[in-house]
Amino acid sequence: MANARRWLTKTLLGMLLTTLIGGFAGAMLVRFAPGYGVDERELDVRLSTKTITAIRRENAQQHNLALFYMHYLAATMHGDLGYSMALGRPVRELLSERLPETLTTVGVGLGFAWSLGLGLATAVVLSRDSSIDALASILAGILLCLPTAILALWFFLAHASTRLALGVIVFPKIFRYSRNFLLEARSESYVIAARAKGLSEIHIFLGHILPACAARLVSLGAVSVSLALSAAIPVEVICGLPGIGQLAWQAAMARDLCLLVNLTMVITAITVVVNSAPELLKKGACA
């Protein structure tokens, strides 16, 4: 029990450290990107010299990266995530408005991707029909080759829910991996023995094949969340979905340091938590 607690503490600390390093890496990239610290408003001919100077002074406050990050972390402890220069609003408000949109998009997309991917992989395993396998593999191959932007646009043009575009982007990977896992398990000796004993295909699938692949499918699930999150950025930008993907794009274009650091940390934290989940579950089951 003490070992498990020590392991859990170590894992949580590792996750926290990764998130903090992720945030700092994000901040560093923005800070040293060309065009950092400039503001489009500087080209507004209506603005007086005093106002332009004030805008420049405002942007110059975040020039010392280490100082910025320390102040940021100190403020974060008090629930203050800072202020978005580009959008003129507190980051906390922006995240609370946009995060649910992205989580919905990712949720719907992943639901669709898993239904289709695992469904087709199951059909391939159960039917033992090579034509279904060939058709499903060709479909996955084609979708894998198509750029995310084209798929997102196609869904928009087809009047379809653009959230599903995300599912179609993630589907090929889920199908390919889960198909391989299931086919590998199907050729195990105990599965052949079960079939020889006369068990039905459904029973074999549910009782022997699926449990054998469960751990790997859970890991695939974690990876698919990361895939969906990264695909959410172009999908939201192209389809105009107001989530954190679109926000990340706007922040990057405007070199909005505070907003980008927060977004990097949120995405890093989700990715780290989701990727650690299978191991946590495994340890939990063992304990």
Next chain:
Amino acid sequence: MKTTASFLLLWISTLLTGASLSAQSANELRFSIHSFPKTFDPVLVDDDASETIRYLTGGVLIRINRESQRLEPELATGWKLSRDGRTITFTLRDGLRFSDGTGFGVADVAYTMNHLMDADLHSPTGDAFRVGEGKIAVKVLTANQVAITFPAAVVGLERLFDQVAIMSQSSPRKEMAVLGPYMVDEAKPGAVIVLKRNPNYWKVDSAGHHLPYISAIRLDVQPNRDLELIRFLRGEIHFINSLDAEYFEKVKAENPAAARNAGTSLDSEQMWFNQVPTAPLPAYKKIWFGSKSFRRAVSEAINRNDLARVVFRGHAQPAIGPFSPANQFWFNTALRPHPYDPTSARARLAAEGFYWRDGALYDSSGNRVEFSVVTNAGNRYREQMATLIQQDLSDVGIKLNVVTLDFPSLIERITRSFNYEACLLGLVNVDLDPNSEMNVWLSSAENHQWNPRQTSPATDWEADIDRLMRAQASSLDDRRRKQLFDQVQAIVWDQEPFLYLVNKDALAAIRPELHNVQPVVFRPQVYWNIEWLTLNAVVATRQ
């Protein structure tokens, strides 16, 4: 298995179709904005989306009629400017109420002006009023008369009030209490803003019907212009306020009546050379860029008609100077576009000591004439223009390299590091008065792009421009100001610190079910008369 498959199919089809359908009211106007407004506070507006909301919801004392370009009374029934140009006295309309029922009066005008001129807010609207040192004084004269006194004379003062939406001093709803035709009903950040008719709006039509005719406006945030066009063609939005030439042609091909060209706009596309003395450029290039003959030769080597014809599909005109002919009063009608004349360009270059070897141009020191032009990445029109200019200049032996940069990097180069040779950008004119361009023309100004923030004018002609601009800014006689600004335009035409290329046409796409639309070149082109727009053909015939 069959039941599971059927359920799966049903679920997929629901997902595929469900989200794209939404209930749409018959009397709801729909159009897109390209970003969510940064603010609803009319004083702090500095982006297009916030400007749109301010125009639709804000009540102003004086409005510029976008069609006639003349001033019209709104919340003020009249105004009077003092002889010294420092004080303006407004007589307010009686009995008006804000959208939340709060009464409108002189105290609200005073509150708005004090809020607008708060130096800590750095309001772009307020900056236009800022002249000289000192504060403004707002004096309540009677229950419906208020006088505003500025520290010094403000030229074109009345016109500036077109941008000042009056705020309520006492309403608990602050900036959400408005005097304009619409009020914000719902705002879903990043997605949509719904405006509904202001029940207390004061205007009525000749038959006594309350304006505006349209009961609600839905503004969808759509940053992607391609999707905006698709949505227009599908009938999901009623108009596109400002359309690119290529999209205009697409709309015209599908529905000729929907494509509307209001004529040459106020906006210009221009190119300039970096003339900053401290710029990290070779000395010989600084000599080229500082030479009037070189600039004029480059200008004459560019075929502006081709730019207009090829890049803008004929929906642009060769540009002449800072203002396009659309600016009826201030445009200098004596000027003509620089002709496309490669022979004259060669003669000018030869006179300056340039020579040709194997078709390539060299300066008198033997340096190959080659430079790069930066422009913003993703703007295909500028990229196409740069490519055409590249071809034109190669005809006179000049090698032009085109560099596209994202906007922050570009701004950094043209305002901070000055690490660029030439730049191709556009200027959006939001004001008709030349005084709004003081920050461009004064040699000490930040936006004097070719050589900003000069401590003293680097050239005689820049000193002349400084003198003329200051003189026009201190005169209250519009005819005198026009004479002075005509001289500025003539100097700019002759010296070409900016190589004005084209003035684009103001293009719009408007669905036939939207009536009473009279697109103009001045922003907001399509909905400037929003109160009178209607989706009802019967109402439209009342006009």
